[in-house]
Amino acid sequence: MAVASAVAHRPSRLTRKRTRQAVLIWCFLAPSLAIFLLYRIIPLLWNVVLSFSYWSPLRAMRWAGLDQYEDMVHDDVFWQSLWNTLIFIASAPVAIVIALGLALLVSSEIRGRDVYRTIIFISYPLMTVAVAIIWRWLFDERVGLINYVARSLHLVDQPIQFLNSFVWALPSVIVANIWQMLGFYMIVLLTGLQNIPPNLYEAAAIDGANAWRRFRRITLPLLKPSLFLCVVIGMLNSFTSFDLVYVMTGGGPGRATELLVTYIYKLGFSQTRFDYASAVTIVFFLLLVSIAWMANRLSGGEAGAVERD
Amino acid sequence: MSDQDGVTPLWRKIIVNRFVLVPATIAVAIVLWNLYVSTHDHGVVAGRVVDADGRPVAGATVVLWVLNFTTYVEKTRATTDSAGRFVITDNDSHNIRLAAEKPGIGRSARVPVRLYFRAQDVELREALMLSGAS
Amino acid sequence: MHRYPRWPIHLALIGVSFVMLIPFYWVLKTSVTGENIFAYPPSILPKAPHPFYYVDVWYYIPFARYFLNSVVVSALAVVANVIFNAMAGYSLTRDFRAKPFVLLLFLSCMMVPFQATIIPAYLITGKLGLLDSYWGLALPQCSTIVCIFVFKASFDAVPRSLIDAARIDGLSEWRIIWKIMMPLAKGAIATNVILGFIWSWNNFLWPLIVTRSAEMQTLPLGLARFLSYQEDTTGALYAFCIMVLAPGILLFLLAQKEFIRGLTSGATKG
Numbered sequence: 012m013a014v015a016s017a018v019a020h021r022p023s024r025l026t027r028k029r030t031r032q033a034v035l036i037w038c039f040l041a042p043s044l045a046i047f048l049l050y051r052i053i054p055l056l057w058n059v060v061l062s063f064s065y066w067s068p069l070r071a072m073r074w075a076g077l078d079q080y081e082d083m084v085h086d087d088v089f090w091q092s093l094w095n096t097l098i099f100i101a102s103a104p105v106a107i108v109i110a111l112g113l114a115l116l117v118s119s120e121i122r123g124r125d126v127y128r129t130i131i132f133i134s135y136p137l138m139t140v141a142v143a144i145i146w147r148w149l150f151d152e153r154v155g156l157i158n159y160v161a162r163s164l165h166l167v168d169q170p171i172q173f174l175n176s177f178v179w180a181l182p183s184v185i186v187a188n189i190w191q192m193l194g195f196y197m198i199v200l201l202t203g204l205q206n207i208p209p210n211l212y213e214a215a216a217i218d219g220a221n222a223w224r225r226f227r228r229i230t231l232p233l234l235k236p237s238l239f240l241c242v243v244i245g246m247l248n249s250f251t252s253f254d255l256v257y258v259m260t261g262g263g264p265g266r267a268t269e270l271l272v273t274y275i276y277k278l279g280f281s282q283t284r285f286d287y288a289s290a291v292t293i294v295f296f297l298l299l300v301s302i303a304w305m306a307n308r309l310s311g312g313e314a315g316a317v318e319r320d
Numbered sequence: 321m322s323d324q325d326g327v328t329p330l331w332r333k334i335i336v337n338r339f340v341l342v343p344a345t346i347a348v349a350i351v352l353w354n355l356y357v358s359t360h361d362h363g364v365v366a367g368r369v370v371d372a373d374g375r376p377v378a379g380a381t382v383v384l385w386v387l388n389f390t391t392y393v394e395k396t397r398a399t400t401d402s403a404g405r406f407v408i409t410d411n412d413s414h415n416i417r418l419a420a421e422k423p424g425i426g427r428s429a430r431v432p433v434r435l436y437f438r439a440q441d442v443e444l445r446e447a448l449m450l451s452g453a454s
Numbered sequence: 455m456h457r458y459p460r461w462p463i464h465l466a467l468i469g470v471s472f473v474m475l476i477p478f479y480w481v482l483k484t485s486v487t488g489e490n491i492f493a494y495p496p497s498i499l500p501k502a503p504h505p506f507y508y509v510d511v512w513y514y515i516p517f518a519r520y521f522l523n524s525v526v527v528s529a530l531a532v533v534a535n536v537i538f539n540a541m542a543g544y545s546l547t548r549d550f551r552a553k554p555f556v557l558l559l560f561l562s563c564m565m566v567p568f569q570a571t572i573i574p575a576y577l578i579t580g581k582l583g584l585l586d587s588y589w590g591l592a593l594p595q596c597s598t599i600v601c602i603f604v605f606k607a608s609f610d611a612v613p614r615s616l617i618d619a620a621r622i623d624g625l626s627e628w629r630i631i632w633k634i635m636m637p638l639a640k641g642a643i644a645t646n647v648i649l650g651f652i653w654s655w656n657n658f659l660w661p662l663i664v665t666r667s668a669e670m671q672t673l674p675l676g677l678a679r680f681l682s683y684q685e686d687t688t689g690a691l692y693a694f695c696i697m698v699l700a701p702g703i704l705l706f707l708l709a710q711k712e713f714i715r716g717l718t719s720g721a722t723k724g
Contacts, residue, residue: 032548032627033550035545035627036545036548036550037545039541039545040541040542040545040556042534042537042538042541042542042596042597043538043539043541043542043597043602044556044559046538046593046594046596046597047559047560047563047597047599049578049593050571050575050578050593050594051563051566051571052559052566053574053578054570054571054573054574054575054578055566055570055571055574057574057577058570058574061573061574113467113470116463116466116467117467119463121460121463121464121467127467127470127471129707129710130471130474130475131470131471131474132714133474133703133706134474136652136702136705136706136713137656137699137702137703138655138656138658138673138674138677138698138699138702139656139658139674140656140674140677140678140698141674141677141695141698141699142477144681144691144695145477145478145480145695146477148481148484148692149477149480156476156480190473190474190477193474194474195717198714198717198718199717199718202718247567250567251567251568251569253569253659254659257658258678258681272569275569275572275573276572276659276663279572279576280576285573285577288573289574292572292573295570296566296567296570299565299567299570300565303565338708339708339709342704414506414509414510414513415509415510434504434506434509435506435509436505436506436509437509438513
């Protein structure tokens with residue numbers, strides 16, 4: 012009798028402990044999950060719902076079908092911001108190539124490379140608003156440093172109105188963005204370079220490969236995961252460069268530097284057209300996801316593994 | 321409790337740590353600065369008025385303007401004593417202008433004075449020089 | 455070993471450093487001299503430098519108030535971050551039925567950038583009654599996926615035998631975490647603190663949306679508003695820039711290693 016009761020007690024104690032552990036785990040997950048639910052998942056779903064309705068803060072929601080999207084197709088500002096955003100995204104690879112060169116230079120055995128690394132990286136953790144103000148002034152047509160240098164070197168006769176011209180405004184913002192992001196790309200690529208075992212280079216050198224072939228056949232393939240990371244982060248950053256554009260040009264002369272993200276902000280908080288802004292947000296999000304997916308496919312998907320023999 | 325083997329004691333490791341040293345230095349500097357400010361902020365502006373030959377001028381009127389957003393507005397006036405010195409005691413701004421004049425001798429230019437903090441006690445190094453006919 | 459000359463590398467790197475540092479020098483110079491606002495051609499060295507633009511900025515705008523707001527919001531966000539992320543990271547090291555689903559949820563949240571959520575996030579914050587408050591400013595930043603995975607990686611590195619021994623000794627979950635896991639996760643905590651602080655300190659869009667009154671604004675907002683008030687007519691704007699950048703640069707120089715390690719390790723998704 013005592014043995015039977017002892018056997019009957021043991022399983023329930025184990026399940027009690029298991030449920031206690033499960034409760035503990037869910038309690039631990041709860042705060043983070045709540046924050047992501049509240050500020051990522053629900054907003055995304057709410058955006059989807061809003062994009063299919065007419066809504067203003069004073070009136071109730073009505074079903075709108077695809078009307079908002081139809082408005083979007085006929086909206087010139089939307090297409091202009093989309094185009095600007097795509098150009099901005101296309102500038103990320105340029106910065107990554109420059110950063111790759113810098114990473115190669117810094118990773119060579121020279122004295123003071125920590126100093127160089129710090130100097131190049133220091134622009135990344137700065138407040139983008141301050142960076143925007145600094146670059147806005149550097150590009151100024153009357154007293155900006157860039158115009159001064161261009162005129163001293165006699166490249167131009169008249170000062171170029173960088174931030175006021177339809178042609179030069181977006182490239183100027185892109186230059187400021189590259190200045191800020193260069194350090195980040197370089198750090199990621201440096202870490203990737205340092206993970207390449209040097210005996211691969213030595214073996215290739217013994218086999219008679221010159222520097223260019225060593226670079227193409229060893230460095231580039233093994234840097235693929237780092238390069239992919241830089242590309243993804245670079246595109247994400249170009250997509251979401253609200254601070255820089257808002258402070259530097261406010262959208263540009265006309266809409267020359269309007270990005271999708273600044274357009275969404277203006278629609279929502281200047282024009283209070285929350286429903287239309289949601290539709291633009293959905294397009295913005297889908298574009299981002301598809302670009303990340305494409306980058307994933309192009310990079311082969313596989314994080315480069317080092318073949319050890 | 322220091323270790324006899326020469327390992328650095330715990331308290332020294334905590335202090336020499338850069339995350340403690342730098343904020344502590346900054347905190348000490350802030351406290352010292354606030355002490356200095358609180359002992360020197362009576363709003364006293366003192367100076368001298370001389371004429372074009374360098375002689376002290378008694379009885380000249382000195383006007384104090386303070387910065388109000390983007391313009392200067394007159395705040396107070398003082399008169400120089402027999403040695404040509406004047407003392408203004410109710411300055412509460414950090415960006416002021418002074419000008420002196422005495423009918424019959426001349427007036428001085430508007431001299432901008434910028435202070436490190438509001439109502440800083442300051443003694444003007446150069447005297448206000450009156451020139452030209454009134 | 456094939457040796458190549460070093461000086462071209464130094465030359466190139468010095469050139470690049472020059473380009474990266476020139477904006478700082480230029481802003482610093484203008485903030486202490488006030489030239490180059492209207493004068494042309496600009497001078498290279500500062501003439502007659504003075505620190506009075508900094509005094510102007512201190513009194514013209516409530517710099518102390520903006521600074522305090524930024525500090526409070528960042529502190530709230532960082533403390534909440536460390537606690538929530540450590541908890542979530544620990545729970546991800548245990549096995550439970552819904553674990554793959556939760557992992558998928560987290561990874562997909564990484565794909566949703568903050569900018570895609572601003573309008574509903576604003577509405578939600580309004581419904582919670584947190585508009586224009588410290589908690590409303592800090593709440594969306596109270597947990598980040600990158601840091602959760604940093605903690606997870608750091609907890610995964612704790613040898614299983616240590617935990618099992620502690621369990622056999624009868625320690626409760628809480629004590630295991632507090633006495634064994636956390637001391638070994640010091641690096642993750644440091645990374646989380648640095649990254650969380652800098653992200654929260656530099657955040658511009660969310661405070662722009664959420665603050666209504668002038669006294670709840672944070673430093674980036676104050677800086678942008680100052681630009682629209684003062685235009686570029688004095689050195690005060692650039693003094694403000696330097697005052698705003700200085701804490702960030704100081705913190706970065708102090709905690710370089712943790713910052714870089716956090717970026718590179720957290721970026722390789724756990």
